[in-house]
Amino acid sequence: MVTYIVRRLITAAFILLGASFLVYLLTALSGDPLEELRTSSAPNRQALMDARINLLDLDTPAPLRYFKWLGGAAQCLVPLGNACNLGKNIAGQPITEALGFALVQTLTLVTGATILAILIGISLGIVTALRQYSALDYGVTFMAFLFFSLPIFWVAVLLKEFGAIGFNDFLRNPEIPPAVALGIGAVLGLIGAVVVGGEVKRRLIVGGSVFAAVSLVLFYFSLTQWFRNPGLGPVLIAIMGAGIAFGITILVSGLKNRKALQSSLIVVGIGVIAYFAVQPLLSDATGLMIFLLAIATILVGVAVGYFMGGYDRGQSMRAAGLTAFLVGALVVVDRFMQAWPSYFNNSRVRGRPIATIGAGTPNIQGDFWIMSTDTLTHLVLPTIALILVSLASYTRFTRSSMLEIMNMDYIRTARAKGLSERSVIMGHAFRNALIPIATIVAFDIGALIGGAVITETVFSVRGMGFLFIDGLLHTDPNPVMGVFLCVAITAMVFNLIADLAYSALDPRVRIKA
């Protein structure tokens, strides 16, 4: 095992050397860094050109410059040594500094989108696999193909137009015309009927109730101007919490395990009481506090599950812990909604909350909630765009993996010994279907940092992609190399993790040491 990892790392180092040499040469070849100065009519043209030649060391041929660069980059390997030197960009800023800033920007952009895309994609894949050759399956398959084929820059412009400008106009006077409310209800009802499957009667009941519920809620929102002053309140949190408790229990243990259901419901009760208790605390929240509260919430849930016990204590603990986490998330969402009106009326936002570009409103002031809301409103559109284009591969992959597993003999065995459909799917099929998915997820996380170039450009986020493209357009190899190093190293590390994870998850695969 250790020999294997060491060997992989040594190979990776050589590959990295070769690839970085290639990228450096290609970037240096790709244009003339002095071009804009050659055509300029500035009186001190020659001085500017000399300064740039000096800065970029253009008198040295590119292959030699690479080794100079390598000498600086090699210092990054010295542990604890603060001598990391990746050169400077064309404006004279050290690359290490620029990289740090860009990395934060890119990670904020892609993290949420990737997690959501993985969650939604995998659930869609499982549902379509379970309902193979149904209307839902064909619909999702077609959508997957469509999303595969969507150019993200095109989607992004549409989102800006309808998601941001359209929604902001709507917020000026948040009244939903009855016809629109009924229309949205009808569409969602139709989707509900297709998703639920089964008998025609069951589909009609589900579709009808979804239609009625959605339309009523939209009427209510329109009447109370909910979109201007949103909020959940303890009652809604209790109702939604109960729904979450049932849903989680169905998934984790099945409703037959009464103790698990009871512990989840108790957790919801605690959550509603805690809602009142934590309000003053949340008013001066920080990111760290939210994080600690989240951990505390999960621990409380797990503890409740532990003391409720039941014939399978683990199931109760898992169900209650998950429920606690989600109810806690509801409370936080409610707090965000409380901050919404003051964000909305902020002098910097001026009633147009959903932003089309950038990573934050310039010069905005406010407490934790205002600042977080600001980040979130800037993340909404890029996140949706990224989810749309990356959803399809997860859905297709999970579907095929799940279908393959569902045909296995041990699934038939599990059914034959009388297990409930839930434990066959969640316990036997899904867990094994996750093995290949885990590796593809690891690959994708490795490719994350370099994968959002276009999204960053469209939404004017100054992340890694911006750094790369900007460096390339100025024929400035240093930022390009910096981005390349980050991207390539994460990709290699996660490729290794993917291989190790595969052998850890699937005992049939053994690593040859």
Place this chain on the structure above:
Amino acid sequence: MSQPTQEDELLAQQALAEAAATHGGGEVTSGLSQGQIVRKRFFGHTGALIGLAVFAVIFLLAFTSVGAFGIPGWWKYTHVDVSPLVNDGAPTSSLWPFAWGEHPFGQDRIGRDLFAMTMRGAQQSITVMLLIGGIAGAIGAIVGGLAGYFRGWVEAVLMRLTDVIIIIPLLLLAAVVGQIANRRDEGSWLNGFAANNGVVILGIFLGFVSWVGLARLVRGEFLTLREREFVDAARISGASNARIIFKHILPNAVGVLIVNVTLTMSAAILLETALSYLGLGVKAPDTSLGLLVAQNQEAFATRPWLFWFPGLFIILICLSINFIGDGLRDAFDPRQKKFRAKSAVETAKHSSTTTAPVADTPKGS
């Protein structure tokens, strides 16, 4: 490998192919060659047929309307012609009653015809796509084939080269290469040719960086095939390496190659449009679908058609190629298709009747 249906189908297919190869049409089997089987399966795939038809229509429309290779097309404008604005540039085509009008897709601010521009853009994008597919397929097949067949130091060198390239994210590498393809130095030997055929240079350069995934797949295929008995038989009967590769192994690996070249092409069209959008691919005054979207996104509020039509063509081309690829995969590799729809529906019915009491409990989704 546990499904009897798959195994049977595979064996049957192999038997058919072998029978066809040895007997030239056996007695018991109906004598379908592998090519015929694949063709039959492909033409039984509705999605792939629709994709093929849509792509053919777009291809013909794009290449005949504004002309290509110096041959003038049947459309009255070209992508650079400026004509007076008709109806403030709004599209003049209508579905009912069906009419083309003067400018079916509308005009841009200075009066260029969007139909001509979109067709020219589609032409460029398709050209780049086909070049990437062709070059990446050829290099991938050669590199993967040599590495898989000869093993040893050839494999070591070629696969390390592949590793070096594959570690650079394709979009980043393509951006660098696109920039090189667009370099126009005075007196450079490429310059004379590139000035007229910039898009060809771009396609060739992008093809040189897109082959790595294909090479790995082909190598894997060659590694399994070279251990098969028919290769041993050929070698014992004295066939040369070239003959074994081209006559015995390559025809068996061609399915993997064709399917993945198609999928590479569907990715290629998105790659090209994205690069052109970023300003690193096709550059003005020439045009491409991605460039059209980039140039016109600011005008979305006032002239939305400038944005809709090029985007629509990107999606249509990519979608049809994806469907063709899906059909080819099902045709070449029945293992990918888990089981046939009919039998699956029957099994599902069967299992739902037998396991009805269990299935009534919520399925957990």
